[in-house]
Amino acid sequence: MxxxxxxxxxxxxxxxxxxxxxxxxxxxxxxxxxxxxxxxxxxxxxxxxxxxxxxxxxxxxxxxxxxxxxxxxxxxxxxxxxxxxxxxxxxxxxxxxxxxxxxxxxxxxxxxxxxxxLKKPIDAENNPKHAGKAEGGKRKENIVNQPELAKVSLEN
Missing domain, CATH: 2.160.20 (Pectate Lyase C-like)
Structure with a gap:
């Protein structure tokens, strides 16, 4: 103790x-x-x-x-x-x-x-500009989601 x-x-x-x-x-x-x-x-x-x-x-x-x-x-x-x-x-x-x-x-x-x-990391939660989807359901380009897309294409 x-x-x-x-x-x-x-x-x-x-x-x-x-x-x-x-x-x-x-x-x-x-x-x-x-x-x-x-x-x-x-x-x-x-x-x-x-x-x-x-x-x-x-x-x-x-x-x-x-x-x-x-x-x-x-x-x-x-x-x-x-x-x-x-x-x-x-x-x-x-x-x-x-x-x-x-x-x-x-x-x-x-x-x-x-x-x-040196660029500071972007916090996607606090920065709507870098969120995964826009309000109208349109997908915004996001570098964080790219590995996820590659993973999906490899699985199919």
Whole structure:
């Protein structure tokens, strides 16, 4: 019983620290965190947090990076998704795709990436424009229904 109480108390505490992966650190695998994350080592895998990610000058991520505010002074090979802003510093290297609301690229940065505006997911319930059918019974085009149509055609 004591462990269950302790566990629930710990989960309600929001961490306000930074997870730091030092130079010389090397990891193969995915990282999911509730903290800010700073990478100075090498990570071969996906890195996900709802907070800030900093890829330092000696940092390298070979995988997808997802966070709120992403600063890259090292190297990322993969998809970068920032819900707020992506900053690529003068020593930053990005190869892949960048989806972000705002981007800043300093002179000297090496960017070989497809850069796209991050679109927030559309809530079909609260947005009648994307509902499955119109009022008059006419079907509106909806990308969400396409897999359903494909499934029906495969079954027949």
């Amino acid at each position: 004591w462990n269950a109480e302790k566990k629930s108390t710990q989960s309600s505490i929001e961490p306000n620290t930074t997870s730091f992966f030092a130079p010389g650190f090397r990891m193969i695998g995915d990282i999911e965190s509730n903290n800010d994350v700073r990478v100075e080592g090498i990570i071969q895998g996906n890195l996900i947090t709802s907070k800030r990610i900093i890829i330092g000058k000696t940092g390298q991520v070979i995988g997808n990076v997802k966070g709120c505010h992403i600063s890259i002074m090292g190297e990322v090979v993969g998809e970068v998704i920032a819900t707020d802003i992506t900053i690529i510093g003068e020593t930053g290297v990005v190869h892949g795709t960048v989806l972000t609301n705002k981007i800043k690229i300093d002179p000297g940065a090496e960017v070989e990436a497809c850069i796209k505006k």
